[in-house]
Amino acid sequence: MKLENTLMMIPGPVPIAPRVQRAMGRPMFGHRGEEFGAIYDECREILAELFRTSNEVFVISGSGTASMEAAIGNVIGKDDTIITIENGKFGERLCDIGERYGNAVKLQYDWGTPIDLGAVEAALENGAKAVAMVHNETSAAIKNPVEEVAKLAHKYGALFIMDAITTVGGDTVEVDKWGVDLAFMGSQKCIAAPPGLSAITVSDAAWDAIVDKPPYYLDLKAYRKSGSNSPTQTPYTPGVPLISAMCEALRIVKEEGMQQRKHRHAQGAAAVRAAAGALGIELFPKIDKYHSYSNTVTAMNIPEGITDKQLRGGMLDMGIQISGGQSHLKGKIFRIGSMGNFTATDMVTTISTLELVLAKHGLVDRIGTGVEAASRELDKI
């Protein structure tokens, strides 16, 4: 039986509010008129607040990866060196993109383990135009020390590129304060808009460092030029219905308020970790004083005595979708998102469903232990 109302508790895409859905279904309008300009302006304004920047923000019609490529491709040419830091799937993607455009010096760590700041500095000593890393590594549910790396990058005159795809709109992001030169987010993650869009912000230093031949479709200067038109525009036809939906999703973020939204995300993740502890499930990431557990997704080892298919399939049969591991972590870990507009009820339902599945496989004797532990975090939302 395929349920139409499956509750998605995955780290993106996440459920969208009915009013966001309705915004997407509006009759079509052109992208060079006042109506589009107003929506685009509103999106960019709220996004700048979420990035915490006075730099310009542009919306790109392409998922998060399009902005990853825009960030790197606009400042890295074939003779440039970029240091890329990997401790998960998306860090790996930054490495891959870096290699396409220039020379990537890859700092690789086991997924879900801390990066070595000493190694970052040593790599910077050899010279690099930029350093790129992921703030919240969604594949491993670990939050990386972006502030520290930004400081190191600037000490050596390198640009700092930050993938903030699963933190913008759900966790603390301080683009200006941290000195991030290029930062980007994705629509289907914390802001709870439909997938297909991303947004990028660019510092003055990054503008000065743009290469002669950036990727054509992702040419940031073209975005800046169209963005200064009146009414404001994008260089090429954007995903108009998606931008309408994004605007509505961003209004919801604003209505909730970023403080409360961050708090809710953090409590959601704390609830999952508390439940895991109570149920004897090991958390996957290994953290140290520079790293922390993610506030927007939690990764756990699949316990002995149950397979990935039994665990996630069992939950899906009961109407809850959670995520597995990516690449070599497939079959080893499972992930629960605390991302978007989820409620305490969604979290309780998810954890109790997990308990039901574990009980079915004889892995817990008493149902309610996980929910009880989680509720101590959830009642703070």
Ligand SMILES: *Cc1c(COP(=O)(O)O)cnc(C)c1O
């Ligand atoms: C989701 C995600 C991306 C981008 O993925 P898309 O599928 O292109 O949206 C990049 N980085 C991180 C950390 C992500 O979570």
